[in-house]
Amino acid sequence: MTCGKVTSVDVARATGVSQPTVGRVFASDARVSPAMRARMMEAATALGYRHNTLVRAMITGRSNIIGLVVAYLENPFYAEAIERFSTCLKARGYHALLVTASNDENNVDSVVKDIMGLQVAGMILASISATLSLTRELDRPGIPLVLFNRGQEDAMIPKVTAANFEGGRKTAHLLVRRGHKRIAHVSGWQGSLTGLDRMNGFLAGLADPGQTPVACIDSHYDRDHAKVVTRQVFATPDCPDAVFVGNDHMAFAVMEVLRHELALDIPGDVSIIGYDDVKMAAWQDFNMTTLCQPANRMVDATVDMLMQMISGAAMPVRHVKITSELIERGTTRDRTKDSQNDQT
Amino acid sequence: MTCGKVTSVDVARATGVSQPTVGRVFASDARVSPAMRARMMEAATALGYRHNTLVRAMITGRSNIIGLVVAYLENPFYAEAIERFSTCLKARGYHALLVTASNDENNVDSVVKDIMGLQVAGMILASISATLSLTRELDRPGIPLVLFNRGQEDAMIPKVTAANFEGGRKTAHLLVRRGHKRIAHVSGWQGSLTGLDRMNGFLAGLADPGQTPVACIDSHYDRDHAKVVTRQVFATPDCPDAVFVGNDHMAFAVMEVLRHELALDIPGDVSIIGYDDVKMAAWQDFNMTTLCQPANRMVDATVDMLMQMISGAAMPVRHVKITSELIERGTTRDRTKDSQNDQT
DNA sequence: CTGAAAGCGCTTACAG
DNA sequence: CTGAAAGCGCTTACAG
8 A cells, every 4th residue: 555655754743853853863974862763763663764865866966876887797707796796885885776788889878878867876887888978978977987897098997907918918828838839819809908908918928938829819708709710710720729718708609619519629639718717617517727807806896996986085096907817727738748749 | 077067947047948848858748849849958968967867756756766686696597687677677768776685584675675765666576585574665655566587475466487387397297208217306496486386397297197206305596505415316226317407507517416526428327407598508518408488588578567567557467477498408318218228 | 962944956736 | 838836855054
């Protein structure tokens, strides 16, 4: 049954105080005598009063809502991150408004404008690039923005990423050390700084000992695309003996093609390394060597940063970079010992 | 730069009309001359005006926010559903506020009360049961609630589920028809109606031809739990020749134990059937027989239902049940032909 | 520590 | 179709 609205005025009347006093108690920014507080809470419960957060948001011009824009949840890394964002923001008294947007500029722009009407306190773009017009749009009303797992040309926008370049480089070094000679890279998306950094780091790592990749192809963070590219690369004469893939999500697709279509043994015929260390990478079915990109720590750092900005605190660092540890599992092996057998 | 707030009054002044007229144009519920509308939009853009949705929500007591409470996103079925919810709600002019809650009653209650302060227009609980106190809490202010992939004692709460009982039954029939003799069930969570229905349907399906399961154990929708249970079941003398698992998410864990710890062949030694048909089930690494629970269709039905309730329309059905098709892949085989070899 | 008063930026009858 | 006026349920200086 829909009873008439219960407002702070009703609670005030029931408790015998003024309405602002009730407001102060529920906004909990004031010191009222504990006795009265208790009486008031009792009356509130009895009446079924619920503090209307929206009004404060209207007055202050800031709700306790944070806009969380994501591209796709198919990659389990994002599912994990989203879950953590939700709980982490809640712990700080904020709510996560989840919005999906394709990486198409117009779409992101319209989506963001849309939720601005809710007077969001801040905005997080996960794996989505901010356009200049969007940045300006957020700038005017002073809505803080943090990029998660993305960077972009405008280096001034605060961001949290893994140390992608270093991660790529470490990977190259590992493969070379393990005696691989025909190394390929299936990059995430070279249009994203994350994908580009991983690729450039990898190329730099190969260049250190004077190697070059036998192939380096982009696949847009997409499973199907990754499969097509893998078939292409393995149809050439210098079929790779190792592939570094831009993220785990695609690496699973690459492995599927190698094992089930091309009947190659991993790591017997070819080594595979992914990036992210999503939980699935540790499943025995994959047991995949990968670089760890700790979702939880990255999310926490992102929220910390956003909170600093909201509170107007000074921002010591504009780019939090989290080191990616190499997790060596069963999809890489040491080929240095069987090098003489190559020509057998 | 944070300029002073631009309000509808500013736009009104710039356009030479009254403030309510501006409000009418942006609320788009009124017919104003196209010419003036154009002038107004131009002025709004120039001034950087953004319609404040929150105020309308305050006045009407209903925001355009839908609370979406989920238990966990680790199961890819939910990741898929969440993504669809977000886009589907957006298409209707609503926003999804994502909240995670453990299935612990107190937690769900507090979480729901929390977001009620935002004057949500409706609430969706995905795989979470509503307590009676919660139902009452929502009832008073008249906030519609729909359960997604969950039912419960209170049959009056609108819900959308798969036809779980029928799905379970079909599965049993298939396994029997394929000649399996020692059939086990690792149930989702018998404390959830979804898990219970699948189990009961399965048991009924086995009972039809007079069979009983060799084991029927619960595993709380949890991978680790499913693994423990699998080890137990396969340590007994009548080691199953088929296992029906309560959902795909757990079925992957069951398969991991069978293949990698017990070195059993699937489907040579044992057949596996899951439930949900998440995308991963079709990956060649799993190629798993399962029952389809179409996330997209279920989400659409849920949103449809919620919209009906919000608009106060009559609700023809309180329970949308979506048929689960059996998708037969490579983890089941026909054992009727090799029955005589059993004793070899 | 608490109250009276004004106001946040819209919406909504009510007139014209 | 448009305007003047009141009001949504809180917060926030300003007094006491």
